Amino acid sequence: MSDRLDVRKTYKLFVGGAFPRSESGRSYEVLDATGAFLANAAQASRKDARDAVLAARKGFDAWSAATAYNRGQVIYRIAEVMEGRRAQFIADVIDAEGASTPVAEQQVDAAIDRWVWYAGWADKIAQVLGSANPVAGPYFNFSVPEPTGIVAAVAPRDSSLLGLVSVIAPIIVSGNSCIVMASQARPVPAITLAEVLATSDVPAGVVNILTGDSAEVMPWLASHADVNALDLTGVADAELAAALEAQAADTVKRVRLSAPDADWSGSPGLARIRAFVETKTVWHPLGV
């Protein structure tokens, strides 16, 4: 064993493709599964949330205008870059979740494979959720799914990597951008994922990751007029979830309801993609 002192990493937020500290200057202590000190994570504030919305709107404009093929390639690239960091993710998941090595390996492999699964969806969503509609008249009529916009999400508390990826991927695959509150107690795999996203050709602002207390930050996002949807998957407190749902009503946000005990091992299905797309229907007359 070398007696070299290791170089530790400062864990920061991921906003607009950059890694800022919290504007508030606050951090909080993150412990590993054994209760030992692991890191000081940035504690995101209202201002950080608002900055993230600005970044997410820019990200949305670029990402939603990209071709579905391009989005699929970029998402596949995330899987490629993650694979290269597989060992680091396994160590992160062991630290965060106290998982055994085989369990951590399984979680990381499933997370990488989940990106691959969603990468393939990018250019198929419109074919599965869209339609040509045989209206009773001389019109050409079709419906296509379009991304809802900016989704503010709360990642699962427990599944620090697979759950996180399972929340982010279906939001962005259709062209949405997102602001994700990482697991408050287990944020380190999320920051490592941010480093992957930053080097995978994902446009800046498409995924923004905040660490801290979702009970503090989410109300600002739930009431923000430029946020279009909420994904409350990781909200374990039923009262907080209900309060956020009620705030969402002020601007008629779409809401994916809380599911704190979701099982991430099975096939994800289409539900999460469907939750954050809008159906657009276009009519045009037929004639010569």
Add this chain to the structure above:
Amino acid sequence: MEAPSRMTFEYAPAPESRAVVDIAATYGLFIDGEFVEPIDGAAFKTINPATEEVLTEVSEAGAADVAAAIAAARRAYETVWSRMSGRERAKYLFRIARIIQERARELAVLESLDNGKPIRESRDVDLPLVAAHFFYYAGWADKLEYAGLGPNPRSLGVAAQVIPWNFPLLMLAWKVAPALAAGNTVVLKPAETTPLTALLFADICRQADLPPGVVNILTGAGETGRLLVSSSGINKVAFTGSTDVGKAIQRSVAGTRIPVTLELGGKAANIVFDDAPLDEAIEGIVNGIFFNQGHVCCAGSRLLVQESIADDVLDRLKRRLATLRVGDPLDKNTDVGAINSAAQLARIIELAEAGDSEGAQRWSAPCALPDRGFWFAPTLFTGVTQAHRIAREEIFGPVLSILTFRTPDEAIDKANNTPYGLSAGIWTEKGSRILWMASRLRAGVIWANTFNRFDPTSPFGGYKESGFGREGGLPGLAAYLSNDEEAGSR
């Protein structure tokens, strides 16, 4: 008005006979297959908005009535409807579609009497679409496994449905047909000012031998609706109406995990480029905002016209509006009928006055309005800016706000500069521009070189504060189905 230099022909009155309808003196609530007196409710009158004549007195459901209706719907769901094969449910819906076709004239006349809309529209637009909706969803009832929701999608249970007064029977059809096809039972509250066609629909359910409790109809005002959608025994809320009430409903269901569909207000841009087919565009603009007196959530209430043709379009519009026939809804020549209620007329007057006071220029079609009833002449505002209330707020009346633009990018920016996102129109002969615009407009329905077209196969619903969920087509069916995988979105 320009001096007529040509010979003009006067229209002779061509009234549709109202003998075809038979309105009772009073109506109870339709619960568990029969009309019953309210337990703790009251009664209110419904009037013909074109004459202010009282048509009849209907019941106002109270809390105990709402509970009774939900209990009846629950019983019907658990003992009959959810156990019935899809094939049998389909046949009930086909029966209903056929009876609607058989009684179409009666329904159209009753709709025009209670709502004020021209018979030409209730007869040629509303009723054919009502029958078509039941026909379309009837065919889905035994094909749910093909809906893209997995091999065994499930119905939700009891659906609480609240509908508006602008297309009373059509909105009933949009709500009831997919709900029943998917295997749900319903408690429906029609709008306070337009309850009569829903009550006649109850008679259609009777003629179809629909099992008691599958469809329950509670008349009432806002409080009845509030009681219904905030009840504990329901499994789905579907609402069409104002954005304010939609937000209140979304708030009230917070924490309940009840799935919700909201179809709310709009402030649609109707965008006319300098290469548009102008004759068609003028008709489309007129149809966009004056169809159904502008009582249309997807109305093209903001005309965005390219600057180079703005004067020409305005001249043509004024000439066309001067020919619109405003008056007796039952006259087959009438283009624009009565405003639905005194309250709505007051709202239109108030917003039009805001247009005046904020500096826009008003022009109204020179038409004689009847002495009695609620009327508002087709009206244009020019010199409108994006900050004006008449460019931002839903007027829900025959008032068009005209703005101009120079470039396609500016048109997109202005069109999307609204919290709403229900519909939009594009008029241009250039196909690539239509598709470019259609992909950038943040709205759920885009009409290109047409406007205000509807079809049961065509999904309808909004982006942003115009609501969520879709009615029509496969998405409209999915709104009343669940499987384990899909649960949990609102």
